[in-house]
Amino acid sequence: MNLGGVDVERLIAQVAEELASRVERGQPGGLPAGGPAGAPPWCGLCTEVGRCATVCGTRVGDIVAAGACRVEGAPGMGPVPDDISGMIDHTLLKAEATRDQVRTLCAEAAKFQFASVCVNPFWVPFCAGLLAGHGVPVCTVVGFPLGASPSSVKAAEAAQAVRDGAGEVDMVLNVGAMKSGMTDVVEADVRAVRAACPAGVVLKVIFETCYLTDREIIAACEISQRAGADFVKTSTGFGSGGATAGHIALMRRVVGPAMGVKASGGIRDAATAEMMVAAGATRIGASASVKIVDKMPDLGGGGAAAKASGTPSSGGGGLY
């Protein structure tokens, strides 16, 4: 069709291409929003739910600046400064994760001395065996990602994980009970898991903040603190959204400086990681941590990769 000298078909194709490009770049495209309330309009089209740190680095920088001391990353993220590697929870929670992928995760964690590896409970014994003597604890998840198991089952899962070698447990709050105003049930649930974990085991409580109101987040913070948890954490990565700077600031304000706050979401590039360090972050959780430190020399040397290559005997080379 030619309309007044304009090739309309070509124009339409160009507009469609521009829209597609905007979607790929994470820019608003004028398409219908379907994300969580308050999210930018392109969140509904973004398939990287829970990986906001990767897709929207600047926004995640704000989150860390707001008080997060652990932030989750995702595979494929770029290099981070040396002093960040010890703050990373190196994470792989996909249902379809294979034994080889879990083995690689452990090797990477040992090599770069990440804060922990975080895997589903089935893989805890395997990881504990691989990481013995490498100075990297195994973190696992309980009631993950829906948080809707009975407390007795969550406690049994946590106890089994600890027996299997887990040193850190990330439990999911009973979100549905919280949404129903059943705060006694929520607190008893955290207490049951805390009781199943010896004192030395780090317990984090995942809120799935995307589903909670500010009032519920405040209550969840107070409950977690009263019940003896060590960290509060925003998201599972399986909900409708990840951390926001507002939620992190709120959580930090409620729990004070002594408790950990972990923002969940992928971190795949050095820029984001550096923003976190600059902002005062003390811990980062990431699935993709390998690529971060592998690319460290690109930042001018002195990074974790260089450090690790200088200490192969204490690294994870033997695990590959």
Place this chain on the structure above:
Amino acid sequence: MNLGGVDVERLIAQVAEELASRVERGQPGGLPAGGPAGAPPWCGLCTEVGRCATVCGTRVGDIVAAGACRVEGAPGMGPVPDDISGMIDHTLLKAEATRDQVRTLCAEAAKFQFASVCVNPFWVPFCAGLLAGHGVPVCTVVGFPLGASPSSVKAAEAAQAVRDGAGEVDMVLNVGAMKSGMTDVVEADVRAVRAACPAGVVLKVIFETCYLTDREIIAACEISQRAGADFVKTSTGFGSGGATAGHIALMRRVVGPAMGVKASGGIRDAATAEMMVAAGATRIGASASVKIVDKMPDLGGGGAAAKASGTPSSGGGGLY
């Protein structure tokens, strides 16, 4: 801008609107694909993962015609014929589901005599109490949705659910073990849960087919059948994709006519439900089943709603 007589801004707005509409209707829009391999190009933009029956009714019709005897639906689906209501697993598995929403689910199931209510394990005692004497069993999920808990934990979760009143258990296969070729582990896992469920309890095994090869789906069918499961089921609704007609046909072919096959995904309209009945479906799982039968009179009466209103004493009115 006016280009040769054409209002370009208006044209761009119209094209964007058309693209948005195509995305909503599940039609290809020329936007970049990001869905699972083999999925149509718009799957990557569709936010209704696991609800293909709602978004893509015709494709789901193909799935049922291929041999599915249970298909999951989602809230908001429209009316279905009378003889379908008894085939519906009335499902609510969202982390943020509230007690009131679960109560409504039970009332609807009792009123329309759905095949079961399917809820997260925390809600089983609540549902069992509400549904006592109403002829609707409580179905729950185990190792859901990642399937990556140790067998002992899955078995404990199933046993607790049965003690709490569950009559049906939908367990998730150890997907990661299957992807790692650890078929012995996968079979032992199903057997452990089967052993935890008395003979009268219906056991379904969810494969999360979106992550499996055809060879792995065949192995999972054989394992499930050998281990004494009653149903094989495609998806959790939390993975990267839902059922496909090809997978359903494959599963039906492997397990034969005596075992149940359930396709997971939302069913929200009567047309889809009618297609299923016409195709020979014997069971449908749905979260949104209420709206289905509530709108039955629109189909000319004689539907489940009419039937239910004629038998209030055995219905769920008292549960609302």
